[in-house]
Amino acid sequence: LAAPSAYLRDYAVDTGIVPDDRAHVLRNAYIPVDNPPERYKDDAIRLVVIADSLTEGRKGMPLAIESLNCLVDRLRKEQPGQVIMTHVVGYADDALQAAFAKCRIPHRLHGRIRDHEYLIGGVLGLCDILMTCSFEDNWPNILVEAAAYGTLPVVGPGHGCEEFVKTYKAGRVTPDYTPEAFAAAVLELMDNLGTDADRAALSK
Numbered sequence: 001l002a003a004p005s006a007y008l009r010d011y012a013v014d015t016g017i018v019p020d021d022r023a024h025v026l027r028n029a030y031i032p033v034d035n036p037p038e039r040y041k042d043d044a045i046r047l048v049v050i051a052d053s054l055t056e057g058r059k060g061m062p063l064a065i066e067s068l069n070c071l072v073d074r075l076r077k078e079q080p081g082q083v084i085m086t087h088v089v090g091y092a093d094d095a096l097q098a099a100f101a102k103c104r105i106p107h108r109l110h111g112r113i114r115d116h117e118y119l120i121g122g123v124l125g126l127c128d129i130l131m132t133c134s135f136e137d138n139w140p141n142i143l144v145e146a147a148a149y150g151t152l153p154v155v156g157p158g159h160g161c162e163e164f165v166k167t168y169k170a171g172r173v174t175p176d177y178t179p180e181a182f183a184a185a186v187l188e189l190m191d192n193l194g195t196d197a198d199r200a201a202l203s204k
Helices: 006-014 061-078 094-101 116-126 141-147 160-168 179-192 198-202
Strands: 045-050 084-089 107-111 129-131 152-155
Touching: 006 160, 045 061, 045 116, 061 084, 061 094, 061 179, 084 116, 094 107, 116 141, 129 141, 129 179, 141 152, 141 160, 152 160, 152 179
Parallel strands: 045 084, 045 129, 084 107, 129 152
Antiparallel strands: none
16 A cells, blocks of 8 residues: 555555555655746735535535634634735535535635646636645645645644645644634745745745
8 A cells, every 4th residue: 555645655554454564655746847936925824625525524515614614713803904805716515505504704716726827827826825624534635735835724634634734844733623723824834925934945
């Protein structure tokens, strides 16, 4: 077995699917585009969320929307002049679109983007932070791709996303799965984007 994360590799061994000496970690390979986009030179913060379904339990989209609302409420109180935009990438079923329509954060629904160069040049490569509230994940390709352009992840604890952040020492892992924790992690990253060295390290 070759798994992209130690989380999945250890799970396979613990469940007896494969013996320990036959299980290995092999990270996802990714080659960045030749001419990556330059971020906007303004003070706005651009956040990206990957969203396909409101009801797929492990992806935590209800929590993501609650976290975005919590983030907006804190910004209004603590940084009232801060401009923020959320880019939503993914199929976004009808229920999810309806939920975002009630979300208090400014956002743009891109739908499913099949053109990789547009995904990078039009969204991922221009955003500052990628937030995922997944309760369980392996070593997501989207984290790998976003990281190649310096887009910092905010993730929950206990699975391959946490392993990704700790491996590259970039981004933030929340202490728990609450809207307050995700909003706080995004705010902390926002406050450190201009000085935080992990963005430069991540994109190497």
